Amino acid sequence: MKLYLNATSPYARFVRVVALEKGLQPELVWVDPWANDPALLAANPALRVPALETEQGTCLSESMLIALHLDQAATIPSLLPTGEQEQVLQLMGWGQGLTDAAFNTVIARKHQGAEADRSILGQRRLAAIQHTLEQLEQQARQLEKLHLGSLLVAVALDYLSFRLPEIQWQQRCPQLAASLQSLMQRPSMKTTAFV
Numbered sequence: 001m002k003l004y005l006n007a008t009s010p011y012a013r014f015v016r017v018v019a020l021e022k023g024l025q026p027e028l029v030w031v032d033p034w035a036n037d038p039a040l041l042a043a044n045p046a047l048r049v050p051a052l053e054t055e056q057g058t059c060l061s062e063s064m065l066i067a068l069h070l071d072q073a074a075t076i077p078s079l080l081p082t083g084e085q086e087q088v089l090q091l092m093g094w095g096q097g098l099t100d101a102a103f104n105t106v107i108a109r110k111h112q113g114a115e116a117d118r119s120i121l122g123q124r125r126l127a128a129i130q131h132t133l134e135q136l137e138q139q140a141r142q143l144e145k146l147h148l149g150s151l152l153v154a155v156a157l158d159y160l161s162f163r164l165p166e167i168q169w170q171q172r173c174p175q176l177a178a179s180l181q182s183l184m185q186r187p188s189m190k191t192t193a194f195v
């Protein structure tokens with residue numbers, strides 16, 4: 001199994017965290033997704049990380065789909081428990097939305113400068129971050145358990161700390177910060193810290 005990734009991608013980090021939590025050790029293939037790497041192109045026609053080449057040689061893309069595949073690939077209890085599926089899927093959606101809004105804010109600033117945040121799309125991205133933080137703060141108790149939802153939200157929030165520290169999510173969301181404190185200390189999160 002081969003995982004194509006880079007060190008600053010929140011999407012790739014989530015997949016790596018899930019692999020570690022499931023006791024899986026894919027070969028890590030470090031790539032620059034912006035460099036038109038032929039190996040990454042062969043694995044994912046969208047030229048984005050993460051991409052996973054499975055044991056059967058199938059190449060999977062999209063972080064949430066890869067995470068679901070890894071969750072099913074190992075026998076350790078599922079990170080998408082049957083009785084809590086709806087709540088976990090809801091949190092995964094919020095975590096992915098938060099990641100998308102944050103990542104696209106960072107990329108837009110890189111390519112368009114400060115003007116990016118003043119555009120209609122930029123304003124919508126920042127509003128999405130704000131609204132999602134408010135929802136997560138209200139549902140903070142659900143993030144105390146280990147599942148795909150709490151892992152995805154934890155990676156999204158750590159990406160905010162890494163790339164958009166001015167948002168100060170811990171100060172805005174004290175319950176959320178408290179609920180995720182021990183999860184943030186897990187070896188899977190520490191080993192994959194953004195650098």
Ligand SMILES: N[C@@H](CCC(=O)N[C@@H](CS)C(=O)NCC(=O)O)C(=O)O
Nearest residue numbers: 009010011033048049050062063064
């Ligand atoms: N929806 C995708 C997003 C993946 C994504 O945007 N990855 C970024 C790195 S964080 C990338 O590879 N960007 C390169 C590009 O868009 O060309 C997922 O969940 O896997």
